[in-house]
Amino acid sequence: MSFSRAFESLFLALLLLGGGILTQVGCFSFNFPNFTDQNPVDLLMFSPNSRISGAAIQVTPDVNTKSYTINQSGRTFYKKQFRLWSKSKGVAASFNTTFVFTITPLDPNTPVGEGLAFILAADAALPESSYGQWLGILNAATNGSSQANVVAVEFDTRKSYPEDLDGNHVGLDVNSIISIKQVSLGGYGVNLTAGNQTSVRVVFDGKNNTVSVLVMSNGTGEYMPVIMSLPLNLSDRLPEKVFVGFSASTSNYLQQNIINSWEFVGDDIGEDAELLWVWITVPAVVIVLISGVVFYMYWERKHRERPEDAYPMIEDQIRGSSMAPLNFKLRELRKATGNFNPRNKLGQGGFGTVYKGLLANKEVAVKRVSKDSRQGKQEFVAEVTTIGSLRHKNLVKLIGWCYEKGELLIVYEYMPNSSLDKFIFGDEKLGLQQPPLSWEKRRTIIHGVALALDYLHNGCEKRVLHRDIKASNIMLDSDFSARLGDFGLARTIQQSDVTHHSTKTIAGTPGYMAPETFLVGRATVETDVYAFGVLVLEVLCGRKPGNQSEHNDYNNGIVYWLWELRREERIVDAVDSKLAGEFDEDEMAGMLVLGLACCHPNPHQRPSMRTVLQVLTGEAPPPLLAAERPDFVWPAMPPSFKEDTDNAFIKSQLTPFTALAGR
Numbered sequence: 001m002s003f004s005r006a007f008e009s010l011f012l013a014l015l016l017l018g019g020g021i022l023t024q025v026g027c028f029s030f031n032f033p034n035f036t037d038q039n040p041v042d043l044l045m046f047s048p049n050s051r052i053s054g055a056a057i058q059v060t061p062d063v064n065t066k067s068y069t070i071n072q073s074g075r076t077f078y079k080k081q082f083r084l085w086s087k088s089k090g091v092a093a094s095f096n097t098t099f100v101f102t103i104t105p106l107d108p109n110t111p112v113g114e115g116l117a118f119i120l121a122a123d124a125a126l127p128e129s130s131y132g133q134w135l136g137i138l139n140a141a142t143n144g145s146s147q148a149n150v151v152a153v154e155f156d157t158r159k160s161y162p163e164d165l166d167g168n169h170v171g172l173d174v175n176s177i178i179s180i181k182q183v184s185l186g187g188y189g190v191n192l193t194a195g196n197q198t199s200v201r202v203v204f205d206g207k208n209n210t211v212s213v214l215v216m217s218n219g220t221g222e223y224m225p226v227i228m229s230l231p232l233n234l235s236d237r238l239p240e241k242v243f244v245g246f247s248a249s250t251s252n253y254l255q256q257n258i259i260n261s262w263e264f265v266g267d268d269i270g271e272d273a274e275l276l277w278v279w280i281t282v283p284a285v286v287i288v289l290i291s292g293v294v295f296y297m298y299w300e301r302k303h304r305e306r307p308e309d310a311y312p313m314i315e316d317q318i319r320g321s322s323m324a325p326l327n328f329k330l331r332e333l334r335k336a337t338g339n340f341n342p343r344n345k346l347g348q349g350g351f352g353t354v355y356k357g358l359l360a361n362k363e364v365a366v367k368r369v370s371k372d373s374r375q376g377k378q379e380f381v382a383e384v385t386t387i388g389s390l391r392h393k394n395l396v397k398l399i400g401w402c403y404e405k406g407e408l409l410i411v412y413e414y415m416p417n418s419s420l421d422k423f424i425f426g427d428e429k430l431g432l433q434q435p436p437l438s439w440e441k442r443r444t445i446i447h448g449v450a451l452a453l454d455y456l457h458n459g460c461e462k463r464v465l466h467r468d469i470k471a472s473n474i475m476l477d478s479d480f481s482a483r484l485g486d487f488g489l490a491r492t493i494q495q496s497d498v499t500h501h502s503t504k505t506i507a508g509t510p511g512y513m514a515p516e517t518f519l520v521g522r523a524t525v526e527t528d529v530y531a532f533g534v535l536v537l538e539v540l541c542g543r544k545p546g547n548q549s550e551h552n553d554y555n556n557g558i559v560y561w562l563w564e565l566r567r568e569e570r571i572v573d574a575v576d577s578k579l580a581g582e583f584d585e586d587e588m589a590g591m592l593v594l595g596l597a598c599c600h601p602n603p604h605q606r607p608s609m610r611t612v613l614q615v616l617t618g619e620a621p622p623p624l625l626a627a628e629r630p631d632f633v634w635p636a637m638p639p640s641f642k643e644d645t646d647n648a649f650i651k652s653q654l655t656p657f658t659a660l661a662g663r
């Protein structure tokens with residue numbers, strides 16, 4: 001690119017960017033017809049309990065389980081603050097917002113609670129203990145004080161204190177949970193808790209300081225006459241800039257608080273000074289960015305020429321570790337895999353592709369870490385050094401590695417029988433109908449995985465958490481013994497997620513994640529045990545973990561289903577029909593109970609892998625287990641939590657042997 005051409009494109013970019021910013025300054029509006037990836041949902045921010053699911057915002061948890069939904073509150077805001085008024089200009093902005101919400105009872109037979117609100121707040125953070133009557137708007141400490149800095153239009157579904165009109169009203173709250181005005185919706189033919197969609201329009205006129213609320217019940221297509229209209233000087237009550245969004249809560253009374261769509265149109269009263277600032281800083285930022293990109297491209301090219309310098313630590317780190325596996329030449333691995341021929345592709349993982357190869361007449365599997373994943377490199381060193389030094393007959397063996405020309409490659413032994421999921425669920429893609437695994441084989445596989453996991457948790461120098469135990473990560477060798485594979489993948493995913501406050505993507509695989517994962521947000525020994533429990537149930541029942549009921553993406557259908565069968569004292573009915581009854585019923589029941597015990601909702605109650613092994617070998621009886629699913633109890637912190645770190649590899653002493661103590 002010649003200098004003048006470069007200058008030309010820079011000028012063009014400036015012009016486009018400047019134009020873009022200008023139109024943004026002119027107007028504060030957004031529209032979410034729904035909350036799916038087609039709409040820019042990353043413009044929203046969520047408190048820990050709220051998230052997007054089912055194309056809508058779930059302001060409070062949407063899990064169909066009592067224990068998660070009791071006494072919760074949540075908030076969701078538009079990330080960018082809205083300028084409500086300007087002191088220097090002496091003006092207030094008007095706005096007009098329309099949203100559709102649905103409140104559904106969790107249990108149709110019990111009373112619902114507590115409510116949902118549209119809020120304007122100075123502070124985006126969810127107030128502590130704002131569940132129950134506080135509707136996520138404020139709490140006992142800030143109620144009635146101007147420090148609350150919040151104005152809300154509440155849709156209250158429960159009369160929770162004497163001043164509350166009824167369990168079906170709209171109210172206007174200003175820095176207090178006691179509404180300055182409330183109107184019962186019964187008179188308008190609206191029942192908030194009938195599970196119907198309700199459209200609401202809140203209009204604020206900044207010229208005469210009036211706020212109005214209109215409601216349309218589902219499907220009628222027309223708003224009813226203004227339900228509430230009253231004077232309110234927002235400039236007097238709130239700071240110049242506020243967050244706009246929703247809050248909601250539950251108490252011992254439960255409901256789902258769902259926002260289905262949301263449109264907001266507000267005046268932009270941006271100050272001149274701000275506009276000037278934009279015009280000065282934006283070009284400066286653009287110039288810095290472009291020079292950055294140019295410099296980076298230059299640097300990248302240089303660095304590609306001498307790849308060995310780019311990550312000098314890799315070789316030293318790997319060579320320095322005790323049982324360093326073989327270091328292959330890129331040339332050898334290219335040849336082995338037919339230059340990474342797509343026809344030799346065995347599978348695709350989170351951060352690379354696995355190819356089949358032939359090295360010295362021996363079949364191998366070669367994982368090629370994708371070049372543009374930064375985590376790939378950290379994972380690479382971790383996998384080659386730490387996992388590479390693990391030796392166990394039920395772990396997939398790492399043969400060697402290669403780091404050359406920016407390529408990160410790991411060589412494993414080849415597993416002719418591919419992965420366990422193909423055998424228990426069949427391979428839909430290939431249309432292969434595998435012969436069903438016999439009870440003997442299933443028992444051996446479970447035992448093998450337990451041995452591998454006990455070794456990782458308790459048997460090697462440093463404790464290793466696998467974090468992604470699932471059927472597709474269990475390889476089968478030629479004798480159908482289980483080999484645990486794909487290490488560190490989950491850790492890689494976890495690390496990128498730890499800092500992310502939204503739960504849009506969660507570490508691990510849905511269906512295998514312990515309930516507390518959502519609360520403590522990280523993996524522990526006990527979450528591995530939980531995933532192992534799910535795997536046991538899958539293998540015995542021949543079912544995928546999440547497919548027992550339709551609308552669940554993470555509450556472990558198979559586990560709930562088995563608790564249900566256990567309650568009805570017919571747990572053996574769950575067994576895979578493909579086994580055609582060919583198994584020892586007592587032994588099977590014992591193993592199902594063991595699987596369920598591993599999936600105990602409380603991490604403290606789950607057996608250690610050491611205990612699991614003793615049960616499997618008959619040294620100990622199956623654990624005692626309640627006849628009904630126990631409730632999840634706070635605190636969720638599992639016993640090992642304190643020693644856990646963000647790393648997959650925990651420096652810790654071997655766990656003391658946990659005796660069975662009379663179980």
Ligand SMILES: *[C@@H]1O[C@H](CO)[C@@H](O)[C@H](O)[C@H]1NC(C)=O
Binds near residue numbers: 033034035036039055
């Ligand atoms: C969500 O809205 C987009 C338009 O923004 C539309 O294309 C899409 O079909 C909608 N999705 C659902 C699930 O309603």
Ligand SMILES: *[C@@H]1O[C@H](CO)[C@@H](O)[C@H](O)[C@H]1NC(C)=O
Binds near residue numbers: 071132252
């Ligand atoms: C929910 O909160 C109420 C009031 O604070 C309390 O009485 C009740 O015990 C709480 N329920 C649970 C399950 O913690």
Ligand SMILES: *[C@@H]1O[C@H](CO)[C@@H](O)[C@H](O)[C@H]1NC(C)=O
Binds near residue numbers: 265
């Ligand atoms: C608010 O917006 C809706 C649609 O966006 C419009 O139909 C309505 O007239 C507006 N109301 C006011 C008072 O501006």
Ligand SMILES: *[C@@H]1O[C@H](CO)[C@@H](O)[C@H](O)[C@H]1NC(C)=O
Binds near residue numbers: 143161175176177
């Ligand atoms: C909340 O504050 C209001 C004053 O704004 C007061 O009347 C009310 O009793 C308070 N409610 C609670 C539950 O403390």
Ligand SMILES: *[C@@H]1O[C@H](CO)[C@@H](O)[C@H](O)[C@H]1NC(C)=O
Binds near residue numbers: 190191196217218
């Ligand atoms: C709620 O919706 C049901 C149908 O889903 C309808 O029969 C009922 O009349 C609606 N109730 C209200 C109050 O809108």
Ligand SMILES: *[C@@H]1O[C@H](CO)[C@@H](O)[C@H](O)[C@H]1NC(C)=O
Binds near residue numbers: 186194195
């Ligand atoms: C609202 O609907 C729910 C669920 O259908 C029902 O239990 C309740 O009695 C209704 N409330 C009123 C005031 O009609």
Ligand SMILES: *[C@@H]1O[C@H](CO)[C@@H](O)[C@H](O)[C@H]1NC(C)=O
Binds near residue numbers: 195197218
């Ligand atoms: C609300 O109305 C829309 C169409 O207007 C309909 O698709 C939807 O099923 C209704 N929802 C409920 C809960 O009645």
Ligand SMILES: *[C@@H]1O[C@H](CO)[C@@H](O)[C@H](O)[C@H]1NC(C)=O
Binds near residue numbers: 208210
């Ligand atoms: C405020 O102005 C709006 C129109 O912008 C009008 O509909 C409303 O009646 C006015 N309210 C008062 C109290 O004057």
Ligand SMILES: *[C@@H]1O[C@H](CO)[C@@H](O)[C@H](O)[C@H]1NC(C)=O
Binds near residue numbers: 209233234236
């Ligand atoms: C609203 O409050 C602001 C800030 O206290 C004040 O400057 C303004 O005069 C008030 N507006 C009206 C109409 O009273």
